[in-house]
Amino acid sequence: MTKVESVNTEINIMDVPKQGLPVTIITGFLGSGKTTLLNHILQNQQGVKTAVLVNEFGEIGIDNDLIISSDEDMVELSNGCICCTINTDLVDAVYKVLERDEKIDYLVVETTGLADPLPVALTFLGTELRDMTRLDSIVTLVDSENFSLDLFNSDAAYNQIAYGDIILLNKTDLVDSADVDLLEVRLRDIKQDARIMRTTKSQVPLPLILSVGLFESDKYFDQDDSSDDHEHNHHCTEDHEHDHNCGHDHHDHSHHHHSDHLENDGFTSVSFVSDKPFNIRKLQSFLDNELPVNVFRAKGILWFQESPDRHIFHLSGKRFTIEDDEWKKGQTRENKLVFIGQNIDGDRIKQQLEECLYR
Incomplete structure (x- = not known):
């Protein structure tokens, strides 16, 4: 858009x-x-x-x-x-x-x-x-x-x-x-x-x-x-x-x-959406220890069980930030993430994120 x-x-x-x-x-x-x-x-x-x-x-x-x-x-x-x-x-x-x-x-x-x-x-x-x-x-x-x-x-x-x-x-x-x-x-x-x-x-x-x-x-x-x-x-x-x-x-x-300039150099993007909140500790562990090194960029909106706020997530290289924000009136609470990298296993990343959701 x-x-x-x-x-x-x-x-x-x-x-x-x-x-x-x-x-x-x-x-x-x-x-x-x-x-x-x-x-x-x-x-x-x-x-x-x-x-x-x-x-x-x-x-x-x-x-x-x-x-x-x-x-x-x-x-x-x-x-x-x-x-x-x-x-x-x-x-x-x-x-x-x-x-x-x-x-x-x-x-x-x-x-x-x-x-x-x-x-x-x-x-x-x-x-x-x-x-x-x-x-x-x-x-x-x-x-x-x-x-x-x-x-x-x-x-x-x-x-x-x-x-x-x-x-x-x-x-x-x-x-x-x-x-x-x-x-x-x-x-x-x-x-x-x-x-x-x-x-x-x-x-x-x-x-x-x-x-x-x-x-x-x-x-x-x-x-x-x-x-x-x-x-x-x-x-x-x-x-x-x-x-x-x-x-x-x-x-x-x-x-x-999902356009030509992604696939030309072996890049793929992986999207993840869930109407369930993340567990902060589990997501932190995933980002610190399990995220593949060939993921170069990620961004999205995070919703945690432990916090009422909306959170803006950006990752570049090995560095990531999570900033507090507010949910707009009438806005649906959900997690929305996009990961971009070379030759990444999208199914594996989605499964790992599923395991980070609050149970």
Whole structure:
């Protein structure tokens, strides 16, 4: 499900180009900090109206006190944001932004953590959107603590670096500076001319990543018959049933991630839903001792027998957090979890989670 948030960012209005809506693509592997960066953009709105297209609006988290009104398709916020739900592909989502009565000055698009950013970029360069938008830059977030091309063995993870104009080396506070230096050297081997910045909790001055004019569209048009075709053929020949998605395989951001860019690199997602609460001690033991090492990312809503609260769960690499939240009025209490990894035994994980439920 793709959603839109209308926000303001701290960019001098004179810096925004007048020809075509400028677009920034934010990409990065699972758990790298994309959602935190979007939160940063949402919380630093000054002067320029920015629409943010994201995969799941709920991940960003909006303070309930900011909500003026809400219906099935739109959330209006007191800070001027208008958040729209869009159930179609990227082109249609952008059209909905462009057709708004309220003028939009800037567009930010977040890819999924397993997506190759090139097909997204080519949507703006090679469709009718090229006459109405201007691709400003691709910003790639890298998890300094967990990033490993060897571990992921992923074309998408490599291409996120290779096509990044700006690379944010994130979570540097969790890693020794010497290790960050080595990682930066390795990234330079992949993308020599990228602008690399080190960040903590995705905090970066917005003028350094928005409206920077770093994307060189001519370079990508030159690759149209080679690199682009290679990428699309690579994705499309692996699953002939999805041939009709070629060229748009990363634009239909469905709520579940059972799409080509998962299976291409051996990734699978496992969903678990239960109307029974977890036992805190049992779930803690599972996460600490039994979770497979090839699970790279997990997220969800937790309900514990021992607590009346709603809990938000995020796991990235070996690190996980469980944050207290409140159940909304009329909201059904249930556990909902998604695990993403390479060659994981989904049935085994589901069975282990069943054993963690309160009996």
